[in-house]
Amino acid sequence: MNFLNEVTTRFPKAVSFAPGRPYEEFFETTDIFDHLHRYLDHLAEEGVSPAGIRNLLYQYGPTAGFIRELIAASLRDDENIDVSPESIVVTVGCQEAMLLSLRALISGPADVLLVCSPCYVGILGAARLLDITVVGVDEDEQGRVSPARLEEAILTEKARGRRPTALYVVPDHSNPTGNTMSLEARQLLLDLAARHDFLVLEDSPYRLVSPGVQLPTLKALDRARRVVHLGSYSKTAFPGARLGFVVADQPVRDDAGRPSLLADELAKIKSMVTVNTPSLSQAVVAGMLLEVGGRMSTVNAGAAVHYGNALRTALDCLERHLPPERRDSVGVRWNEPDGGFFLTLQVPFDVDEASLTRSAEEFGVIWTPMSYFYPKPGNVRAIRLSVSYLSSEDIEKGISRLTRFIESQASTITGGFDDQSVRGRDRGVPRAGEL
Numbered sequence: 001m002n003f004l005n006e007v008t009t010r011f012p013k014a015v016s017f018a019p020g021r022p023y024e025e026f027f028e029t030t031d032i033f034d035h036l037h038r039y040l041d042h043l044a045e046e047g048v049s050p051a052g053i054r055n056l057l058y059q060y061g062p063t064a065g066f067i068r069e070l071i072a073a074s075l076r077d078d079e080n081i082d083v084s085p086e087s088i089v090v091t092v093g094c095q096e097a098m099l100l101s102l103r104a105l106i107s108g109p110a111d112v113l114l115v116c117s118p119c120y121v122g123i124l125g126a127a128r129l130l131d132i133t134v135v136g137v138d139e140d141e142q143g144r145v146s147p148a149r150l151e152e153a154i155l156t157e158k159a160r161g162r163r164p165t166a167l168y169v170v171p172d173h174s175n176p177t178g179n180t181m182s183l184e185a186r187q188l189l190l191d192l193a194a195r196h197d198f199l200v201l202e203d204s205p206y207r208l209v210s211p212g213v214q215l216p217t218l219k220a221l222d223r224a225r226r227v228v229h230l231g232s233y234s235k236t237a238f239p240g241a242r243l244g245f246v247v248a249d250q251p252v253r254d255d256a257g258r259p260s261l262l263a264d265e266l267a268k269i270k271s272m273v274t275v276n277t278p279s280l281s282q283a284v285v286a287g288m289l290l291e292v293g294g295r296m297s298t299v300n301a302g303a304a305v306h307y308g309n310a311l312r313t314a315l316d317c318l319e320r321h322l323p324p325e326r327r328d329s330v331g332v333r334w335n336e337p338d339g340g341f342f343l344t345l346q347v348p349f350d351v352d353e354a355s356l357t358r359s360a361e362e363f364g365v366i367w368t369p370m371s372y373f374y375p376k377p378g379n380v381r382a383i384r385l386s387v388s389y390l391s392s393e394d395i396e397k398g399i400s401r402l403t404r405f406i407e408s409q410a411s412t413i414t415g416g417f418d419d420q421s422v423r424g425r426d427r428g429v430p431r432a433g434e435l
Ligand SMILES: Cc1ncc(COP(=O)(O)O)c(C=O)c1O
Pocket: 020, 092, 093, 094, 095, 096, 120, 122, 170, 175, 203, 204, 205, 231, 232, 233, 234, 239, 242, 243, 244, 432, 433, 434, 435
């Protein structure tokens, strides 16, 4: 168990802004049976025999999954992503999609994975498991990776004799920062990928649970099959399903030199990792998709409003407790994401285990140190808040406690902002998924 989990267990009464879990009041236990029945009825209507339905649920299944048509239709209707079912592999969460993609794409020590720094811990963990060299590209002052910085990093790696093979990005309401990539930056990124011949691993689980109109995905803009799109139903359906997918429509050659798709190669790897994605989870999520005509955006419209309000509540509370003059004198600032689960605060003190423990013990509030999200080990003077799991009363209470903690902690130090400094010792990468 990592340190954050330890603190959460030791101080159960603290308000925790740490977990990136969905809001639990959305779940109704018996709904799962309705979704399952809906899919079984659909199979019967399609002419699948009772024995066929039984075996689909009870037997080993196809490695690439059996709900690929439904996912392809949903991607077309919800996201304007037009891909064939054959280019999809259904996975055990997005986490498996990351692992398979890295395993397939990064083939030797000369290949490197580029990531934005900071970035989601799940990809750092998967890369670490596979012994992949990760190169972090620092975000700029606006919290975005500029195409110019990215190109600089690519050229540096090439000059070292290494191949930047793939870039991992969360373009919408990113984890951990909450920031969103502009449309212009998306176009420039695709141009860059074509020019320097790398693939973009796009992971965007927060789009459909965010309010307002979303920018097009990189995959929807991709005309040259440069984007491998990683999908997750953890936020749009429920994380207990452990259901995700990967869209990999890139043409490749198999071991015998025959033309195939990257998805086929991923399925081969999957057959040695999880064999197939559990049939029950596929059937339940398929039932949900059928109920809403494939539009996960429809079923999540209420959730998107809820999470948008949660973010707004947190930002309004911060503004109230730390109006401009006060925040300047304390030396704290934060970003203002318009969707997703997260926001980040720059603080004027070292964010370490001691400060987190003090925050939980003396002030009753827990958060995630931003250092967890950096490819380079060390301490970063910033914290991540997640608002997804809390009621608005808890958010209000938590922000009031947090501001008291920040003011108290800031009063013990001298010096100003130091958000670029990365130092201290490696604390390892904590558990992915709910972070
Ligand atoms: C950016 C990002 N990708 C993927 C995941 C996890 O996806 P899954 O639960 O489908 O493995 C998360 C969850 O926190 C996330 O923030």
